Amino acid sequence: MAEAPAQAVGRMRLVESLVLGAAALALTAGVGAVLLLLGGYDPMAAAAAMVRGAFGSWTAFTSITLVRSVPLILTGLAVAFAFRAGVWNIGAEGQLYAGALAAVWVGLQAATLPPLLLLPLVLSASLVAGGLWALVPTLMRLRLGVGEVITTILMNFVGIYLAAYMVHGPLQERRGVFPQTDALPEAGRLPALLPGTALHWGFALSLLLAGALAVALRYSRFGFQLRAVGASPEAASVAGRIDVGRILFVAFLGSGAIAGMAGGVQVSGVTFALYEDLSPGWGYTAIAVALLAGLNPAGVVVTGVLFGALQAGAGAMQRDAGIPASWVGVVEALVILAVLCLDRVRRRVGKEAS
């Protein structure tokens, strides 16, 4: 008897949350539709193009949505790994460029090696370079106490401009005409994961990595220490006798290495050469990908594919519904807002239920 009022209140809150969620979804859809109508575009055609572009066919789903999700998953994992340890690595973008640069450089230098050697070498180079790119902010944080938010952002600019310099200068294609590198030899390229599609082995790699990180974080001694440091470095140090500096060091460099590999995978799986504007800001989108996934590696795969689908759909909105890129950007942002609202509601419902 005593529980009845509490249950009733719980149910009411549940209903309230669901209504809120539906309202949030309806509101964003409504705002999007009104905006498109104001611009003179057909909202239904836009929505249809978006869904078709992302999920409409096997080709669209594998060669576009999943291909787009690979760099988002990898950089998302990099960010999630660092954030779980309380390391605010905003530098995935620069680490990605460092990785891409190293991958292309090594791939071109060692072009004559057989695939079994060259491909691992190319990917390892990107791992190492990404880690090294993170080393500067790591040392500045651990030795000098300089906040990594600022240093990692600054290292992004260094990475982006270094790549731009290299494709105009030392690494420019042999003909010396266009600002890009020569293409990686076949042996340095990731093979197709599914025959007949553009989906490359980088997708499988990102799934494997997500699985490994999920297991390591949850079950390993290191994973426990990392989560403890992330929750409270002082408590971990005093009560848990954890070497906080060592954990932060590994988390930071590991995060940089994963982001670097995102760059290596992108050049060896998709573009095959380095260009100066390789990334549309994956390293920054990665923060949204990771946070939306609750910094959970398995969740990052889901949110990575979700963002990949959104971008794939955005391309189709331009092609099939004739909506200009800037309008598509607005709709994309609205969808992300809707997803964030739903995410909040889902959490609240989860809390009420338990």
Added chain:
Amino acid sequence: MQWSIAKAFPGTVLCLAVVLSACAGDGSDPAEDTLQAALLTSGPVSDAGWYAGAYEGLLLIEDSLGAQVSHQQTATPAEFDEAFLAYGSSGYDLIFAHGFEYQDAAIRAGSRFPDATIVVSGGGRVADNVVPLIFRLEEGSYLAGMAAGTLTQAGIVGMVGGVAIPPARGTFVAFEAGVRAVNPDIEVLETFTGDWNDVSAAKEAAVAQLSRGADVIIHNLDAASFGVFQAVREAVADGRRVRAIGMNSDQNDVAPDVIIGSAVIYIPQAFLETARRWEAGNVGGEPIYASIREGVIDFVFNPELLGELPEGLVQEIADARDQIRSGELEVPRVRFVEGDDDPPSGGSE
């Protein structure tokens, strides 16, 4: 409990997908014999220049040839393959990729979709169904140089560019030659900002050249050209007598108070002509050249500022244009197409 998004989202996405695809229906398939033409740009078609001209060209093909058309603005090289894939697998016949940056992806897509023809503006690689469309803009730029050399009072002129790729360098080499044809002692300043669309970088570069004494500035930029015009306008407001020259499309009405003329590519006409050649089966295996001879390149004075031109200049430019058309005057250029040793200046037909 750690809340897992993995459990919640597939459901949400699936619901959304089902609901939306229910109202989506099938894409309307165009008739078999309708020309399907697509355009890829890596910048906004609202730039009143390079990309805008391409978009107008696409619309012109739609109007004149009854084609079904589509456009996508891509952001990064990773999207190039994807866009070609989307258009190629939807059966598009003619894909205009408006920039050299598309050429590698175009070659890959060309071998995957042998039925599609890809035209890469300013590209350097050639295949059976992948052809560069080379605008001989240096011819218009040479005429602009003659005008600038005549107009400058300080004896200093400036050039602000985006990325120093060969087609862009070519326009500046020719501009400089045009300036020197008038007066070999004129100083020519050159800056590449590294970005076609960065308005503030272009403005800074123009301001720097103005402060070094330049009084005529030409650009080879996309959306960033507004920065150059703004810098010149501000100098005029400060009481200096300086002028700008537009490039890529007729920009005379973008800043009619300061732009003396524009070195123009009539991109729409070039696109339409290319589409017509494609319909006649004449596109493939070799570059397409578009020059003054085809009426695709020109230098046009701003009608609103004609009054301030020195006497005889318009006639001199017209004479030089005729000489270029007849081949009597050869404009220096930068070669960058594979296997291009000395192509005929008037196109490849």
